Amino acid sequence: MERETILEVNDLDITFELRGKQLHAIRGISLELYKGEILAIVGESGSGKSVFTKSFMGLLDKNGSVSGGKAVYYGSDDKVPVELTGIKKEKDWLKLRGHEIAMIMQDPMTSLNPLKTIGAQIMEAVLLHQKGSRAEAKKRTIQYLTDVGIQDPEKRFFQYPHEFSGGMRQRVVIAIAIACNPQILICDEPTTALDVTIQAQILELIKELRLKYKLSVILITHDLGVVANTADRVAVMYAGDIVEIGTSEDIFYDARHPYTWALLSSLPQVGIKGENLFSIAGTPPNLYAEIKGDAFAPRNPQALKIDFVKSPPYFSISPTHKAKTWLLDERAPKADPPPVLKIIREGGLF
Amino acid sequence: MEREVLLEVKDLEVTFGERKKKYQAVKGVNFKIYKGETFGLVGESGSGKTTIGRAVMRIIKTSGGEILYKGQKINGDILEELDRKVIQEIQMIFQDPQASLNERAKVDYIVSEGLLNIEKGISEKERKERVNQALLDVGLLPEFASRFPHEFSGGQRQRIGIARSLIMKPEFIIADEPISALDVSVRAQVLNLLTRIQKERQITYLFIAHDLSVMRFITDRIAVIRKGEIVEMAETEELITHAIHPYTRALLSAIPMPDPKHEKEKKLMVYDPSIHDYTTDQPFWQEIRKEHYVLANKKEAEEYKKLYER
Numbered sequence: 080m081e082r083e084t085i086l087e088v089n090d091l092d093i094t095f096e097l098r099g100k101q102l103h104a105i106r107g108i109s110l111e112l113y114k115g116e117i118l119a120i121v122g123e124s125g126s127g128k129s130v131f132t133k134s135f136m137g138l139l140d141k142n143g144s145v146s147g148g149k150a151v152y153y154g155s156d157d158k159v160p161v162e163l164t165g166i167k168k169e170k171d172w173l174k175l176r177g178h179e180i181a182m183i184m185q186d187p188m189t190s191l192n193p194l195k196t197i198g199a200q201i202m203e204a205v206l207l208h209q210k211g212s213r214a215e216a217k218k219r220t221i222q223y224l225t226d227v228g229i230q231d232p233e234k235r236f237f238q239y240p241h242e243f244s245g246g247m248r249q250r251v252v253i254a255i256a257i258a259c260n261p262q263i264l265i266c267d268e269p270t271t272a273l274d275v276t277i278q279a280q281i282l283e284l285i286k287e288l289r290l291k292y293k294l295s296v297i298l299i300t301h302d303l304g305v306v307a308n309t310a311d312r313v314a315v316m317y318a319g320d321i322v323e324i325g326t327s328e329d330i331f332y333d334a335r336h337p338y339t340w341a342l343l344s345s346l347p348q349v350g351i352k353g354e355n356l357f358s359i360a361g362t363p364p365n366l367y368a369e370i371k372g373d374a375f376a377p378r379n380p381q382a383l384k385i386d387f388v389k390s391p392p393y394f395s396i397s398p399t400h401k402a403k404t405w406l407l408d409e410r411a412p413k414a415d416p417p418p419v420l421k422i423i424r425e426g427g428l429f
Numbered sequence: 430m431e432r433e434v435l436l437e438v439k440d441l442e443v444t445f446g447e448r449k450k451k452y453q454a455v456k457g458v459n460f461k462i463y464k465g466e467t468f469g470l471v472g473e474s475g476s477g478k479t480t481i482g483r484a485v486m487r488i489i490k491t492s493g494g495e496i497l498y499k500g501q502k503i504n505g506d507i508l509e510e511l512d513r514k515v516i517q518e519i520q521m522i523f524q525d526p527q528a529s530l531n532e533r534a535k536v537d538y539i540v541s542e543g544l545l546n547i548e549k550g551i552s553e554k555e556r557k558e559r560v561n562q563a564l565l566d567v568g569l570l571p572e573f574a575s576r577f578p579h580e581f582s583g584g585q586r587q588r589i590g591i592a593r594s595l596i597m598k599p600e601f602i603i604a605d606e607p608i609s610a611l612d613v614s615v616r617a618q619v620l621n622l623l624t625r626i627q628k629e630r631q632i633t634y635l636f637i638a639h640d641l642s643v644m645r646f647i648t649d650r651i652a653v654i655r656k657g658e659i660v661e662m663a664e665t666e667e668l669i670t671h672a673i674h675p676y677t678r679a680l681l682s683a684i685p686m687p688d689p690k691h692e693k694e695k696k697l698m699v700y701d702p703s704i705h706d707y708t709t710d711q712p713f714w715q716e717i718r719k720e721h722y723v724l725a726n727k728k729e730a731e732e733y734k735k736l737y738e739r
Binding site for chain 1: 473474475582583612613614616617618620621624639640641642643645646647665666679680682683684685686687688689690691692693695697699700
């Protein structure tokens with residue numbers, strides 16, 4: 080089945096200029112986002128996952144720029160592809176931001192205006208992005224509040240952000256994003272600041288809204304544990320590159336890249352009490368310097384000689400699953416995946 | 430074998446504000462922590478778990494009940510001698526490594542600040558040695574002593590926070606969400622470090638967190654707290670595999686598991702406090718299974734007892 084692509088990224092490079100030095104934050108990423116899917120991007124802090132998605136909205140810091148490759152958006156109303164990486168003017172971004180691609184940030188405490196009622200904040204988005212009178216806009220706002228699971232929306236409409244709990248604020252932030260009527264919703268660590276119970280509810284909500292509003296969702300997180308429930312596909316990011324991508328089943332049951340193995344093994348959910356939890360040695364590479372070979376090689380106990388010399392290409396495991404590691408080359412010695420994979424596959428966690 | 434009780438909390442109450450604005454954050458909490466164990470306090474934001482930790486630390490005042498450390502009361506007014514002993518023996522590790530270190534001080538000073546207060550006559554040479562040793566103990570280099578906190582990553586800062594506790598040679602450490610602000614890969618390192626320190630020095634932990642999956646890995650016993658009351662308490666594996674209270678069951682169902690098939694079939698439980706009818710039949714603390722206590726009234730206890738009977 081051929082799926083419709085809504086966003087296509089080709090060989091994207093992003094560089095930051097810092098004190099006269101070049102920081103190569105994104106190193107040649109190619110990726111497709113399909114219509115209606117939830118794609119999770121997983122990586123450690125500093126792996127570039129936020130920078131990558133910010134570039135689709137023209138939100139890179141001033142010293143950062145796209146230095147190669149392109150990103151094309153296919154979802155606009157008139158069906159004309161938009162080359163995101165070619166947009167220079169702020170005016171052109173304004174047409175796109177919110178209306179086509181909306182974003183929710185990690186911290187619901189800082190992304191709302193404390194001086195305005197939450198009703199007014201959602202209505203602002205409705206009035207800006209949808210046609211209709213104020214009365215209609217208010218009606219829709221109340222509908223959005225109901226949709227994101229806020230009880231008693233008529234009363235809550237007139238309340239201020241400080242009267243809401245963290246989870247409820249995140250729901251309001253989601254309501255604002257939805258009110259812009261976007262095609263793509265980018266969720267940047269939407270649950271990191273929240274309790275586990277609230278986290279589960281917010282992820283559930285994102286899944287529901289995806290169906291109701293026909294959204295394509297990019298979910299950014301550092302915690303591989305939370306995406307099994309939500310994501311259709313998972314992209315694992317390391318040092319500005321996607322090292323493995325596949326369906327959730329591919330990644331959790333049949334991961335091939337040593338970095339994905341390491342991430343899975345270090346989850347406390349799979350830890351055995353009394354034994355040391357697996358932890359990844361070393362630190363992520365310095366992106367100021369040129370990276371030679373496989374970026375993960377210095378931290379990978381199973382690294383091959385070639386890993387330090389030549390960067391691996393993608394090896395295809397199945398039509399949905401590919402990974403950038405020399406271990407998949409036919410000449411490579413057989414590497415055993417960690418035992419944790421087998422435990423997960425056999426449902427041995429419970 | 431009778432185990433030695435290190436800390437005992439009896440009918441602890443903490444109230445914030447006065448008269449109309451009065452808010453009772455902790456309502457009659459009881460628990461014992463045995464020497465050498467890791468005791469977990471799990472609950473959501475606002476449950477009062479941090480408040481309990483801080484009350485034991487004596488950062489906030491209690492309004493009722495007793496906190497006994499090695500059998501001696503440490504809340505309220507205590508003698509100066511005991512005060513000094515408690516300051517040295519009970520240490521705390523905080524959640525946010527960005528906020529808990531003094532930005533303007535060098536690591537050297539941050540780590541030895543407590544030492545300077547307790548051992549006033551300490552020589553400069555010995556102080557330096559102790560700082561170096563503390564840094565080595567947590568896996569940092571002694572050279573780091575001359576740097577400022579902003580030069581470190583989140584995981585390293587958390588290690589500095591741990592070094593600052595260890596230098597006091599504590600017997601009891603309160604760790605308040607020590608890993609929730611960290612990346613998953615760094616979490617593993619810090620958890621391993623805490624376990625190693627415990628093994629080497631027989632330290633007792635009170636571990637406060639909202640995430641039961643981390644708790645399962647690190648604690649020996651767990652108390653589940655909700656709105657200032659403990660609703661369930663048992664040994665960790667018993668609590669996870671035979672959870673009784675509906676609130677605990679809701680917390681467990683919210684743990685994300687790295688297994689897509691299981692997750693897609695999973696039904697999320699949301700706790701609804703209105704299921705308890707406590708109007709006439711009042712709840713009290715009952716042992717439902719062996720060493721497994723739940724807050725329930727008589728009628729609920731009957732139902733709970735049937736839960737795991739075959």
